[in-house]
Amino acid sequence: MSDIRNELVKAAINRAITSIDFNIYDDIHKIHEFKKQIILADKSLTSDEKTYAIKDLNKTYDKNKIKYNSGTKRVCENCNKECLATLYCEYCVQNYLKANFSNWTSGNNDIDNLIQKCQIETLKPDTIIEWIPYNNLQNIEYLTK
Template sequence: MSTLRYELIYAKNHRALMTADTNIYDDIHKRFEFQKQIVLADKILTNDEKTEAIRLLTKNYDRDKVMNNDGTKRICENCNQKCLATLYCEYCFQNYLKENFSNWTLGNDNIDNLIQKCQMESLMPNKIVKWIPYNNLKNINYLTKGEFSEIYTAVWINGAYQEWNSGKKQLMKLHNYNIVLKKLENVESANQSWFEEAKLHLNISNKWA
């Protein structure tokens, strides 16, 4: 494969997104087909770049389909479940996560159960709640102070899931990922408030990410 010019790919995809008249292409499926045709008709992108551009458009299309529960379902070739996404199967990566429940714990059943619940409700492989061991963090820097905690920034090493690899049947990770941390103070008094805040945030993020 030739070297891909990602800045150009992103620019062409943005043009395809902005060109679609929502009065004509009035649902996610019509807009996706229109965007694909714009990319395929482009005279500057190479064939490899068009393939990558359409893959990225499909990734956005998958997001829209699963978040809106809208579209024609297909039978997954791996698990035989009916799934909405094209580039992955929602059930395959949920099963993958479930099989790994025994490989991690915070030592707190409430938090473990919350994370597991969120993972089982995850619809996109790049929007998965995950426990981060402290030794997977680097460049931890103080940012500010909140009501119950100090706020830090950090880099998550080899951390966040990015996409589902259907061939390998596993979730693929980003190498490094910038995150925000909370360091709890007065844990005994703050624990329930913090937990309820985290629970609300995770449930909302999981639904609308």
């Protein structure tokens, strides 16, 4: 894959978003397809950049399908549940996190409960809140004492 010009890709995605006529594209599925077509027609992007932008749009689309409980469901090949996301299974992500609840603790029940609540409600596997033990941190820079 060639070098991706991130600023140009972001600008193209923003142009696609600001071009949406919500009177015509009135649901998340129509909006997603419209944004994809705008990206594919963008002559300023290389083929690799278009692919990169579409992947980014698909991540947002998966999150929105789960958030609004809208879209065609598929059967997950791992857990056999019907899920909305196409890039992952929201149930497998949540079940994985639940299964690991007993493998970590912050030492504070309130913090543990908050982190677990956030994990159960997660919509995307790349935005998971996790506890990182202090001894796992590296190159700590103290800003105050």
